[in-house]
Amino acid sequence: NAGVTQTPKFQVLKTGQSMTLQCAQDMNHNSMYWYRQDPGMGLRLIYYSASEGTTDKGEVPNGYNVSRLNKREFSLRLESAAPSQTSVYFCASSVRGTGGNTDTQYFGPGTRLTVL
């Protein structure tokens, strides 16, 4: 049981380049999330997917697109990278607790992206 995995671990892009960050979970969770964390700051939600086939914007979606490929995989795409997107990106997945009144998010190890 690997939990939440992310690829790549590190990436350097030039301004204007595109790339896709991959995330997969093997915990059979319905919901998945993409966050970014800038130095010395908290996590900010970019997009999330409450269930397979649905995606919704978080608080900082501009410049990003997502695809919920199937229940396991949730990818984040940068179409035209900008230096302001230099950050650490975390993927997470969550499961509703027993009784349906809680949910717990589990995070991947992160992708460190630098845009020059």
Added chain:
Amino acid sequence: DAKTTQPTSMDCAEGRAANLPCNHSTISGNEYVYWYRQIHSQGPQYIIHGLKNNETNEMASLIITEDRKSSTLILPHATLRDTAVYYCIVRSIMEYGNKLVFGAGTILRVKS
């Protein structure tokens, strides 16, 4: 989210219990208390959560006061690897599928 207040930093001797407090005086009846930690350069790690009863798992214990206005996370035998930022988060079921809001947290330094 109900606001939480945590000390900025704490030190703990290796092998001793680390007790991390959190105030959440405006918590409402359907809100849970969650604890996460983030070790340097890693993703946040779920530790424990509770509603009103004390909870224990393999990582920690969570003690919630009877009025639910504060809680304490207890790491019973802290090790150097427990050095991290610890976040206390209050969250309701209405936020299922929604973001977690991390505050500043408490920097816990475990020293040998």
